[in-house]
Amino acid sequence: MKNLFKYTLDNKRYHTYNYFLKTKYHQKVAKVTLNADFTCPNRDGRLGYGGCTFCGSQGAGEYAGDVNDDLMTQFVSQSQIMRRKWPDCAFIAYFQAYTNTYASVDVLKSRFEPFVGLDHVVGIAIATRADCITEEIAAYLADLNTRTDVYLELGLQTIHDETAKRVNRCETFATFQKGLALLRKYHLDVCVHIINGLPGETYEMMLETARQVGKLDIQGLKIHSLYIMKHTKLYYEYLEKPFPTLSREEYIALVVDQLRLIPDHVVIERLTGDAMVSELYLPEWSINKTTILNDIDKLMVKQDVYQGDLISPSIYIKED
Numbered sequence: 001m002k003n004l005f006k007y008t009l010d011n012k013r014y015h016t017y018n019y020f021l022k023t024k025y026h027q028k029v030a031k032v033t034l035n036a037d038f039t040c041p042n043r044d045g046r047l048g049y050g051g052c053t054f055c056g057s058q059g060a061g062e063y064a065g066d067v068n069d070d071l072m073t074q075f076v077s078q079s080q081i082m083r084r085k086w087p088d089c090a091f092i093a094y095f096q097a098y099t100n101t102y103a104s105v106d107v108l109k110s111r112f113e114p115f116v117g118l119d120h121v122v123g124i125a126i127a128t129r130a131d132c133i134t135e136e137i138a139a140y141l142a143d144l145n146t147r148t149d150v151y152l153e154l155g156l157q158t159i160h161d162e163t164a165k166r167v168n169r170c171e172t173f174a175t176f177q178k179g180l181a182l183l184r185k186y187h188l189d190v191c192v193h194i195i196n197g198l199p200g201e202t203y204e205m206m207l208e209t210a211r212q213v214g215k216l217d218i219q220g221l222k223i224h225s226l227y228i229m230k231h232t233k234l235y236y237e238y239l240e241k242p243f244p245t246l247s248r249e250e251y252i253a254l255v256v257d258q259l260r261l262i263p264d265h266v267v268i269e270r271l272t273g274d275a276m277v278s279e280l281y282l283p284e285w286s287i288n289k290t291t292i293l294n295d296i297d298k299l300m301v302k303q304d305v306y307q308g309d310l311i312s313p314s315i316y317i318k319e320d
């Protein structure tokens with residue numbers, strides 16, 4: 001069956017991150033994950049305590065560098081390992097752990113500026129919360145963006161405030177949209193993260209999250225399944241009172257349905273998460289990422305569907 005999708009180099013039916021990086025930088029680009037020793041407003045008491053119930057002790061940065069090392073040491077040690085595999089690789093310095101704009105502009109400068117103009121570094125990716133974007137921070141990031149490529153990653157997880165409350169996100173969809181608007185006012189690229197399988201959510205609720213995310217002015221999307229990591233609040237909640245979790249088949253079918261609601265210009269940076277296996281309690285099926293991605297591809301072919309085809313059906317004239 002002919003693949004009509006434009007934004008892929010490897011016959012996918014969604015806009016791959018590989019396509020984005022290769023067409024923009026014309027070389028292999030890898031992300032180096034860093035821990036810049038920030039915290040979160042829902043951990044330190046500004047908005048709440050304890051953080052999101054699913055979040056591990058590493059603040060969603062399980063693969064980030066060791067916070068006891070300075071940022072450059074973290075960067076050099078990881079980039080050297082990657083260079084063994086990809087000798088000509090360029091890098092994006094990825095500030096992954098915790099909320100990487102939860103500080104004054106002076107502190108942010110001290111973390112980000114050393115990576116501007118560094119050999120082989122083409123950009124900086126910054127994971128954060130929308131409620132930790134102020135006008136001053138957005139203006140600084142816009143200035144930074146004139147000197148290196150800046151990519152913002154915003155955790156949303158769900159558009160449903162009742163779910164966000166249940167998992168202690170301490171942020172509403174309305175607040176998220178305000179932070180996003182501020183970043184877009186300064187023409188900063190934003191990738192949004194969503195999680196499938198949050199407690200209490202139905203298939204239709206998760207689909208609705210994708211539907212609303214598809215209407216936002218965003219440039220990238222990461223979709224994860226919920227991971228119940230050992231010793232998180234969610235883990236103890238689950239042990240006490242188990243809630244339904246998604247099966248592998250449900251997750252794959254849901255992701256395909258969600259992709260159809262996301263415009264084709266939005267880069268799909270991830271369709272499965274990267275839980276630390278030793279810390280993972282559930283779902284066990286999530287460990288084998290490659291087969292999940294393959295099965296998403298197969299289902300899209302079987303159903304003859306594409307990213308965004310439900311919102312722009314005229315692009316995809318189906319063959320007989």
Ligand code: SF4
Pocket residue numbers: 039040042043050051052055056059060097098099129155169
């Ligand atoms: S906002 Fe992010 S880093 Fe902070 S507790 Fe929630 S998931 Fe963890």
